[in-house]
Amino acid sequence: MRAAAAVGVAAVAFGFVVVAQRGVAGLFDLTYVFVTGAGVLALVQGLRYANDARTAEHRAIETGDPEERYGVPVPGDDADELLSRRGFSRASIKRRREFHQQLRRVAEETLRARGDYADGEVSAAIDDGTWTDDPVAAWFLGSDVRPPPGARLRRLLGADAEFRYGVVHVVDALAAARSNAGSVIDGDAEGAARGAVGGERARSVPRYVLAGVRRAGRRRVAAARDALAEVRR
Amino acid sequence: MTGAAGGRESTDANGRNVGPLERIRPKGVVPTGRWTGMAALALVPVGLGVLLRHPPLVLVGALGVAFAAYARGDAAPDLAVTIERELSDPTPDPGDEVTVTLRVRNEGDGVLPDLRLVDGVPAALATDDPARLGTALRPGRTATFSYRVTAIRGAHEWDPVHVLARNPSGSRERDARVDADGATALRCAPELEATASLPLRGLTTVYSGRVPTDVGGAGIEFHSTREYRHGDPAKRVNWARYARTGELSTLEFREERAATVVVCIDAREEAYLAPDPESPNAVERSVEAAAQAVPALLDSGDRVGVAAFAPGDCRLDPGVGDDHAARARELLATHPALAPTPSGERFLPTTWVRRFRRWLPADAQVLFCTPLPDDYAATVARRLDAYGHAVTVISPDPTADDTPGHRLAGVERANRVSRLRSAGIRVLDWGEASLATELERADARWSP
Numbered sequence: 001m002r003a004a005a006a007v008g009v010a011a012v013a014f015g016f017v018v019v020a021q022r023g024v025a026g027l028f029d030l031t032y033v034f035v036t037g038a039g040v041l042a043l044v045q046g047l048r049y050a051n052d053a054r055t056a057e058h059r060a061i062e063t064g065d066p067e068e069r070y071g072v073p074v075p076g077d078d079a080d081e082l083l084s085r086r087g088f089s090r091a092s093i094k095r096r097r098e099f100h101q102q103l104r105r106v107a108e109e110t111l112r113a114r115g116d117y118a119d120g121e122v123s124a125a126i127d128d129g130t131w132t133d134d135p136v137a138a139w140f141l142g143s144d145v146r147p148p149p150g151a152r153l154r155r156l157l158g159a160d161a162e163f164r165y166g167v168v169h170v171v172d173a174l175a176a177a178r179s180n181a182g183s184v185i186d187g188d189a190e191g192a193a194r195g196a197v198g199g200e201r202a203r204s205v206p207r208y209v210l211a212g213v214r215r216a217g218r219r220r221v222a223a224a225r226d227a228l229a230e231v232r233r
Numbered sequence: 234m235t236g237a238a239g240g241r242e243s244t245d246a247n248g249r250n251v252g253p254l255e256r257i258r259p260k261g262v263v264p265t266g267r268w269t270g271m272a273a274l275a276l277v278p279v280g281l282g283v284l285l286r287h288p289p290l291v292l293v294g295a296l297g298v299a300f301a302a303y304a305r306g307d308a309a310p311d312l313a314v315t316i317e318r319e320l321s322d323p324t325p326d327p328g329d330e331v332t333v334t335l336r337v338r339n340e341g342d343g344v345l346p347d348l349r350l351v352d353g354v355p356a357a358l359a360t361d362d363p364a365r366l367g368t369a370l371r372p373g374r375t376a377t378f379s380y381r382v383t384a385i386r387g388a389h390e391w392d393p394v395h396v397l398a399r400n401p402s403g404s405r406e407r408d409a410r411v412d413a414d415g416a417t418a419l420r421c422a423p424e425l426e427a428t429a430s431l432p433l434r435g436l437t438t439v440y441s442g443r444v445p446t447d448v449g450g451a452g453i454e455f456h457s458t459r460e461y462r463h464g465d466p467a468k469r470v471n472w473a474r475y476a477r478t479g480e481l482s483t484l485e486f487r488e489e490r491a492a493t494v495v496v497c498i499d500a501r502e503e504a505y506l507a508p509d510p511e512s513p514n515a516v517e518r519s520v521e522a523a524a525q526a527v528p529a530l531l532d533s534g535d536r537v538g539v540a541a542f543a544p545g546d547c548r549l550d551p552g553v554g555d556d557h558a559a560r561a562r563e564l565l566a567t568h569p570a571l572a573p574t575p576s577g578e579r580f581l582p583t584t585w586v587r588r589f590r591r592w593l594p595a596d597a598q599v600l601f602c603t604p605l606p607d608d609y610a611a612t613v614a615r616r617l618d619a620y621g622h623a624v625t626v627i628s629p630d631p632t633a634d635d636t637p638g639h640r641l642a643g644v645e646r647a648n649r650v651s652r653l654r655s656a657g658i659r660v661l662d663w664g665e666a667s668l669a670t671e672l673e674r675a676d677a678r679w680s681p
Contacts, residue, residue, distance in 0.1 A: 042277075072506055
């Protein structure tokens with residue numbers, strides 16, 4: 001670049017000298033070779049400028065959108081952002097692990113609020129997956145629950161797909177558990193009565209067995225659905 | 234107000250790193266790069282003309298030289314404009330449409346061939362009309378444009394007008410922020426309207442009011458009977474018992490006393506949440522709840538104070554009377570800590586709680602308006618309740634259930650509500666129904 005600039009400066013200086021001393025121009029013979037050289041030089045420079053124009057950044061000042069109202073976030077946007085990460089921007093293992101722990105804490109608190117389990121039993125129920133009818137949610141938060149076929153299939157697609165699949169199921173299971181729990185602990189008399197009936201049902205042995213059988217049936221159906229999850233799409 | 238080059242205009246080149254050439258150019262002038270490569274139009278035909286021995290092509294090159302010279306020689310226009318803003322009503326009621334009119338006048342000597350103005354609409358106000366104008370303006374001429382905004386609670390300050398001026402070739406543009414003369418603020422203070430009576434907890438003052446206490450005396454609700462004492466009013470003698478047994482006894486009723494209530498609004502940045510872009514955010518709903526609670530409490534003879542759990546010192550000492558109601562209205566409407574948009578100031582919640590406790594009268598109840606966005610809000614409620622200030626939480630629900638993340642946030646918030654209720658704190662989970670409806674439901678649930 002410096003050499004090119006030096007040549008340019010020298011050429012311009014020579015031009016000025018020629019203006020003052022016409023005789024100096026006689027040093028160069030305006031032969032075919034010289035004229036052709038000048039033409040080639042002009043063409044090369046022109047192409048260089050054209051190339052600069054092609055790659056140049058066209059700038060304009062951004063004016064923004066002041067007409068739009070200030071937007072506030074929706075609670076849970078950060079979790080959705082974590083779940084939507086794919087490809088190169090996928091969530092780090094650490095963030096996924098922290099989110100998994102957060103889900104487990106929420107699950108424990110929700111189950112405690114539902115009142116089906118004593119404080120010491122909540123953790124065990126989550127570990128063995130008996131807290132929910134959803135096999136995917138049971139596996140995702142449990143410690144010794146076999147992964148359902150749907151989860152195994154997604155593991156093949158990548159850790160993010162598997163993580164997303166598990167989280168969605170856990171959140172749905174928690175929302176369902178929460179909707180059962182709300183009225184019991186929220187001091188609503190009617191809801192408390194419903195909750196008391198629910199508690200009675202949980203404690204009644206024949207009904208408990210029936211509920212277990214029903215739950216196992218639902219798990220099988222859900223497992224079959226999971227196995228065909230890809231096909232259904 | 235005149236905006237001139239080198240005056241008030243922005244020197245911001247959209248956050249880009251500036252190179253040495255850009256550092257020496259005039260402030261506020263940005264080369265657009267639109268004519269970059271024009272020299273190629275001159276050199277390529279000349280080169281081809283020479284190589285092909287074709288003189289007309291060399292002449293075409295002269296045309297390119299003219300274009301390149303035009304782009305290089307065209308300077309950015311001098312920006313000497315005055316702008317005046319006018320509001321159809323600077324103090325509207327909430328929901329009113331306000332027409333904003335801007336007049337821009339070219340005070341300079343040269344033509345502004347491409348002038349663009351974008352008004353600095355306050356962040357909390359929305360408009361469906363474009364708040365911008367693109368025009369050419371000759372010296373001494375004026376252009377006008379207007380748009381409408383819908384007023385919402387608060388004191389809203391307009392930002393300076395963003396002005397862009399380009400030269401005719403568009404090779405350079407000048408960027409400036411110009412303060413407008415005339416109206417720059419809109420103040421919208423809603424009337425305080427009492428809602429259904431607010432169920433309070435038992436912590437009261439010694440003054441008579443409407444909160445039933447566990448103390449026997451004059452009142453409405455039966456409390457107990459006691460042995461007749463000389464001087465007891467005849468209307469409180471238990472005549473039925475006297476007829477049955479011949480013994481005189483006196484009826485005692487629950488004494489009704491006034492309470493001191495501090496309405497505390499959670500206006501931290503974390504509390505600015507909404508289930509969708511169209512809905513008012515949780516802080517706006519909390520202020521709305523406070524604006525209904527304060528007059529209801531004042532009407533029933535209670536002493537009412539206001540505070541914001543937010544950056545800035547937003548407090549109104551408990552008091553009664555019309556003047557106090559006017560002060561409360563002013564504070565709820567225009568205090569920056571309760572603005573519809575977050576202030577962005579640094580906030581130390583632990584320090585705030587310590588100061589708030591020192592300020593809070595010992596016999597004050599707390600009506601805490603918070604969407605319970607995090608565990609800390611629940612902790613504050615529990616801590617104040619533990620210190621003996623009976624806490625009632627009014628919690629506008631900002632959650633949505635359209636995505637897994639939103640549903641999870643809803644579950645977490647519901648768990649916080651449950652935790653508070655199991656700690657004995659009254660929580661009004663305010664959904665989509667009106668506050669009055671929710672309060673009536675809550676009153677039925679909370680009544681002993």
